[in-house]
Amino acid sequence: MNFGFDDQQELLRQEIRKLLEERCPMEEVRRIAGSESGHAPELWKQLGELGWLGLALPEEHGGAGLGWVDLAVVFEEAGRVLLPAPLVSTILAGAAIVDAGSDEQCRARLPALADGSRIGTLALFDAADQPIPSGVTLRAEADGQGFRLTGEKPYVADAGVADLFVVAFRSGKKAQEVGLALVDGEADGVSVETRAGIDATRRQGTLRLDGVRIAADALLGAPGDAWPAISRAFDRGAAAVTAEMIGAAEAMLEMTVQYAKDRIQFGSPIGRYQGVKHPLAEAFVDIECMKSLLYYTAWALEESPDEVSFSVSKAKGLASEAFTQIGISGIQLHGAIGYTEASDVHLYLRRSKWARTAFGDEVFHYDRVASLGGL
Amino acid sequence: MDFNFEPEEEAFRQEVRAFIDANLPPAKMRQDPKSIAAWNAKLAEQRWIGFSWPRQEGGGGGTLVQQFILKEEMANAKAPPLGSDFMGLAWVGPALIRHGSEEQKRRFLPELLAGKSLWCTGYSEPDIGSDLASLQTRADREGDEYVVNGQKIWTTLAHLASWIFMMVRTTAESESRYGGITCLLIPMDSAGIEVQPIPSLMGVHSFNQVFFENVRVPVANRLGAEGEGWKVVMGALANERSGISEATGMERHLEDLKELARRSTRGGRPATSDSAVRQEIGRYEARISAMRLNGIRNLSKQLQGQPPSTETSVNKYLRGALEIPMSNLAMSLLGSESQESGKWQIQSLAFHGVVIGGGTPNIQRNIIGERILGLPKD
Numbered sequence: 071m072n073f074g075f076d077d078q079q080e081l082l083r084q085e086i087r088k089l090l091e092e093r094c095p096m097e098e099v100r101r102i103a104g105s106e107s108g109h110a111p112e113l114w115k116q117l118g119e120l121g122w123l124g125l126a127l128p129e130e131h132g133g134a135g136l137g138w139v140d141l142a143v144v145f146e147e148a149g150r151v152l153l154p155a156p157l158v159s160t161i162l163a164g165a166a167i168v169d170a171g172s173d174e175q176c177r178a179r180l181p182a183l184a185d186g187s188r189i190g191t192l193a194l195f196d197a198a199d200q201p202i203p204s205g206v207t208l209r210a211e212a213d214g215q216g217f218r219l220t221g222e223k224p225y226v227a228d229a230g231v232a233d234l235f236v237v238a239f240r241s242g243k244k245a246q247e248v249g250l251a252l253v254d255g256e257a258d259g260v261s262v263e264t265r266a267g268i269d270a271t272r273r274q275g276t277l278r279l280d281g282v283r284i285a286a287d288a289l290l291g292a293p294g295d296a297w298p299a300i301s302r303a304f305d306r307g308a309a310a311v312t313a314e315m316i317g318a319a320e321a322m323l324e325m326t327v328q329y330a331k332d333r334i335q336f337g338s339p340i341g342r343y344q345g346v347k348h349p350l351a352e353a354f355v356d357i358e359c360m361k362s363l364l365y366y367t368a369w370a371l372e373e374s375p376d377e378v379s380f381s382v383s384k385a386k387g388l389a390s391e392a393f394t395q396i397g398i399s400g401i402q403l404h405g406a407i408g409y410t411e412a413s414d415v416h417l418y419l420r421r422s423k424w425a426r427t428a429f430g431d432e433v434f435h436y437d438r439v440a441s442l443g444g445l
Numbered sequence: 446m447d448f449n450f451e452p453e454e455e456a457f458r459q460e461v462r463a464f465i466d467a468n469l470p471p472a473k474m475r476q477d478p479k480s481i482a483a484w485n486a487k488l489a490e491q492r493w494i495g496f497s498w499p500r501q502e503g504g505g506g507g508t509l510v511q512q513f514i515l516k517e518e519m520a521n522a523k524a525p526p527l528g529s530d531f532m533g534l535a536w537v538g539p540a541l542i543r544h545g546s547e548e549q550k551r552r553f554l555p556e557l558l559a560g561k562s563l564w565c566t567g568y569s570e571p572d573i574g575s576d577l578a579s580l581q582t583r584a585d586r587e588g589d590e591y592v593v594n595g596q597k598i599w600t601t602l603a604h605l606a607s608w609i610f611m612m613v614r615t616t617a618e619s620e621s622r623y624g625g626i627t628c629l630l631i632p633m634d635s636a637g638i639e640v641q642p643i644p645s646l647m648g649v650h651s652f653n654q655v656f657f658e659n660v661r662v663p664v665a666n667r668l669g670a671e672g673e674g675w676k677v678v679m680g681a682l683a684n685e686r687s688g689i690s691e692a693t694g695m696e697r698h699l700e701d702l703k704e705l706a707r708r709s710t711r712g713g714r715p716a717t718s719d720s721a722v723r724q725e726i727g728r729y730e731a732r733i734s735a736m737r738l739n740g741i742r743n744l745s746k747q748l749q750g751q752p753p754s755t756e757t758s759v760n761k762y763l764r765g766a767l768e769i770p771m772s773n774l775a776m777s778l779l780g781s782e783s784q785e786s787g788k789w790q791i792q793s794l795a796f797h798g799v800v801i802g803g804g805t806p807n808i809q810r811n812i813i814g815e816r817i818l819g820l821p822k823d
């Protein structure tokens with residue numbers, strides 16, 4: 071029993087923080103987020119070289135063989151600086167292949183995700199954006215040993231830069247008859263439309279598939295049987311986003327605490343007044359809760375898979391609710407300066423609004439907690 | 446990060462379960478003083494009262510993790526508390542172990558562990574509550590004795606206690622606010638002490654006011670050095686807050702609340718399919734799990750030698766923030782039945798005391814804001 075990061079993980083955190091402070095200060099984040107693609111290839115290449123992208127991938131496929139507790143550290147630090155990179159997406163795509171793919175598929179696909187030469191992402195749910203089996207509607211027609219996929223996925227993270235999509239499709243009428251396939255961005259019939267979102271550091275777009283051919287070796291697991299793998303991929307996504315939310319919420323709290331120490335009104339730093347102090351204390355309490363629940367989830371992802379869904383829904387539900395409130399207080403306690411384009415707090419507010427619904431908001435997750443808790 | 450218990454720890458859990466199966470009185474006997482006394486005697490034989498205290502102090506020498514397992518198993522089995530002297534075990538004993546002389550430990554700890562003494566706690570005064578450091582009850586040194594004059598209030602169990610764990614002022618506040626505070630251990634049967642009951646809103650006699658008039662206390666009964674009482678009491682308060690906010694009690698409330706939801710209806714449909722009810726219960730479950738894990742995280746810090754401190758305010762605050770809506774939801778599910786006596790009626794009144802005792806939510810938020818986040822004091 072030990073609820074803490076080990077020395078190696080603390081070291082990893084220091085390394086990442088130092089690098090991101092140097093390479094990714096807020097001006098740079100703003101520059102990347104303001105660019106057309108929202109992506110910085112040089113930075114991305116560096117993340118690959120440092121081994122962060124393959125941190126939890128098996129060593130024989132170009133990874134470092136570490137696990138989700140280590141990933142939690144990386145995601146927290148990425149969230150802290152609002153890292154504008156398809157880090158979560160690529161890691162989730164790799165994890166889905168490890169989870170549901172064959173040895174052959176791992177050998178063929180993982181090294182390029184680990185070194186960053188290809189960017190991956192998940193494309194799980196369709197127009198209704200519901201993380202339930204009926205939320206997968208994309209049509210598949212049998213075609214020899216494989217399928218042809220037709221339809222669209224409107225909310226695909228990092229769609230504009232991704233080279234490899236892990237796509238869920240419907241293979242039969244029964245609720246759970248769904249499949250999972252690897253689709254290359256270059257394949258015939260694949261197109262992507264990107265749009266500006268609420269958080270410029272988080273791009274999403276529509277993936278369109280028009281009769282895209284899926285050979286048998288591009289299927290992850292047996293078609294018609296993929297719901298458990300899709301559900302696990304969703305849970306990992308919720309865990310990754312929660313970890314990023316912790317870093318971002320903590321940064322927003324720190325900025326606001328600093329402002330409350332510096333800003334003088336009525337002759338005192340505003341942080342002396344309880345109308346300011348108490349919401350900040352509540353934010354601290356909430357972040358402690360987010361950490362406890364997420365760290366347990368990260369551990370369970372490696373050591374206790376049966377607990378993951380329950381645990382991650384507690385974490386993501388609480389994080390969605392709490393970070394939303396931290397965003398609201400963060401802006402309000404800055405006064406009008408917080409309502410300007412120039413202030414960095416609004417970037418965190420935008421992140422809170424993006425992250426709230428990514429991989430399920432609190433309404434979805436609290437309901438799932440109720441179900442898994444026996445109601 | 447490792448939430449697995451060691452094989453020895455799992456074996457200990459099995460040992461606790463077997464003990465419970467063999468010895469726990471049936472549910473209807475768990476309020477009966479005789480069967481509680483018999484239960485406590487068996488626990489004492491196991492050295493499970495004061496289990497994590499060092500063996501040379503008469504404790505069980507258990508690890509903090511074993512102690513956690515013991516408490517969790519007892520709570521799951523709905524067993525009565527470990528030992529009858531809640532305050533003595535939760536903070537007076539640990540304060541004695543940390544600050545007491547060898548002589549004091551020999552004198553107080555065996556009685557405490559055997560349940561032969563009962564402790565109460567004298568911090569609050571009529572004019573002093575949240576602002577504890579302003580306390581006024583005086584202790585003036587006369588030779589080998591202190592002479593204590595003043596008044597304490599809200600003193601839980603003072604009418605039954607044999608000892609009071611007291612905070613007094615040995616130097617005027619104007620000269621030294623924190624450095625003027627000293628901790629004394631005073632027998633409740635001392636000449637000059639008078640206890641008057643204050644009925645609580647529950648209609649029961651649980652707390653009191655206690656008057657001190659020229660009460661003579663030997664210097665040997667001072668815990669820690671003169672003027673170091675603030676430090677002693679801050680440690681004791683951290684233990685009190687971590688005791689108050691153990692998640693096990695909240696887990697039990699949550700189970701009861703789910704049970705109630707399963708047998709209730711809303712708008713003619715099962716309450717368990719009402720989305721407002723599901724949202725609320727999902728939210729409590731997430732937060733109570735977080736409390737449990739926060740507790741384990743604090744425990745991990747203690748295992749590395751850091752005594753409990755300001756982090757205990759997090760769970761103390763959470764407990765207050767959960768007790769209130771949870772009992773409100775329960776009362777709403779009960780509807781008119783809530784007006785009749787029952788667990789939730791008691792709970793919905795009792796939690797008001799739990800939220801205040803050990804420091805109010807405002808004070809917890811001040812502690813977090815000032816001592817953790819470093820904001821200016823108000």
Ligand SMILES: Cc1cc2nc3c(=O)[nH]c(=O)nc-3n(C[C@H](O)[C@H](O)[C@H](O)COP(=O)(O)OP(=O)(O)OC[C@H]3O[C@@H](n4cnc5c(N)ncnc54)[C@H](O)[C@@H]3O)c2cc1C
Nearest residue numbers: 566567568569574575599600601798801802803804805807
């Ligand atoms: C059931 C119960 C058992 C108790 N048992 C004991 C016991 O055994 N021994 C003992 O010594 N005491 C005991 N207490 C007393 C308890 O510790 C105090 O009631 C508590 O610390 C608050 O003090 P107070 O009642 O004087 O309220 P006050 O301090 O007068 O506070 C009144 C209100 O003002 C708020 N307030 C005060 N100061 C501030 C501030 N700076 N900023 C914002 N808000 C503020 C408080 O939050 C509260 O809401 C018990 C209390 C209860 C309810």
